[in-house]
Amino acid sequence: NAGVMQNPRHLVRRRGQEARLRCSPMKGHSHVYWYRQLPEEGLKFMVYLQKENIIDESGMPKERFSAEFPKEGPSILRIQQVVRGDSAAYFCASSPLGDKNTEAFFGQGTRLTVV
Amino acid sequence: KNQVEQSPQSLIILEGKNCTLQCNYTVSPFSNLRWYKQDTGRGPVSLTIMTFSENTKSNGRYTATLDADTKQSSLHITASQLSDSASYICVVISGGYNKLIFGAGTRLAVHP
Numbered sequence: 001n002a003g004v005m006q007n008p009r010h011l012v013r014r015r016g017q018e019a020r021l022r023c024s025p026m027k028g029h030s031h032v033y034w035y036r037q038l039p040e041e042g043l044k045f046m047v048y049l050q051k052e053n054i055i056d057e058s059g060m061p062k063e064r065f066s067a068e069f070p071k072e073g074p075s076i077l078r079i080q081q082v083v084r085g086d087s088a089a090y091f092c093a094s095s096p097l098g099d100k101n102t103e104a105f106f107g108q109g110t111r112l113t114v115v
Numbered sequence: 116k117n118q119v120e121q122s123p124q125s126l127i128i129l130e131g132k133n134c135t136l137q138c139n140y141t142v143s144p145f146s147n148l149r150w151y152k153q154d155t156g157r158g159p160v161s162l163t164i165m166t167f168s169e170n171t172k173s174n175g176r177y178t179a180t181l182d183a184d185t186k187q188s189s190l191h192i193t194a195s196q197l198s199d200s201a202s203y204i205c206v207v208i209s210g211g212y213n214k215l216i217f218g219a220g221t222r223l224a225v226h227p
Contacts, residue, residue: 004158031213033213033214033215035215035217040219041219042119042204042217042218042219042220043159043204043215043217044217045214045215045216048212048213048214055212056212056214091158091159093158093213093215095213098212098213099211099212099213100146100147100208100210100211100212100213101146101147101164101166102213103161103164104213104215105161106158106159106160107158108156108157108158109156109157109158
């Protein structure tokens with residue numbers, strides 16, 4: 001059973017381009033969470049998705065950011081018209097259940113650099 | 116405002132020594148508290164999960180404590196090894212699902 005798979009591991013984009021980050025949860029996990037880690041800071045919650053549904057997007061910037069978790073395929077975090085401030089590590093986590101006592105497992109992250 | 120604060124920010128110890136990392140939180144409602152280890156360039160890995168009613172939990176050389184009254188937790192590492200060099204992150208769950216509130220972490224360096 002492979003762990004949470006994120007790709008790409010490293011992504012470089014020029015200002016104004018789009019960034020697409022992919023997350024394949026662990027087998028049997030239908031709950032996905034995205035977190036962002038700015039340099040020298042802790043991880044910050046962005047969005048919680050369950051298959052085909054956004055449950056909580058309270059941590060998502062109002063513009064340019066969107067997330068989806070389709071019935072088939074990986075979860076996608078999409079950042080349109082990237083700016084330098086979007087440079088960060090983006091981590092995805094998954095869990096089999098959404099409740100508070102179920103452990104969430106993290107991927108290795110995607111490091112986005114905007115030049 | 117929900118916050119998780121950790122101290123110290125960084126720590127250097129010699130191999131074989133013990134150390135204790137601190138975590139204070141102002142999160143309400145409180146569901147449970149977790150300690151994660153994050154190696155440089157990798158995702159966080161869970162060390163312990165503690166619920167409101169648990170005071171102490173051990174996982175090998177790691178022992179976590181929780182005082183829900185004072186809203187404090189500690190992570191004690193015994194007989195440190197070079198591979199313990201990493202960031203240790205205190206995480207609090209508030210509410211009914213896995214929405215994690217992360218501290219900034221303590222960066223531990225174990226030197227030979």
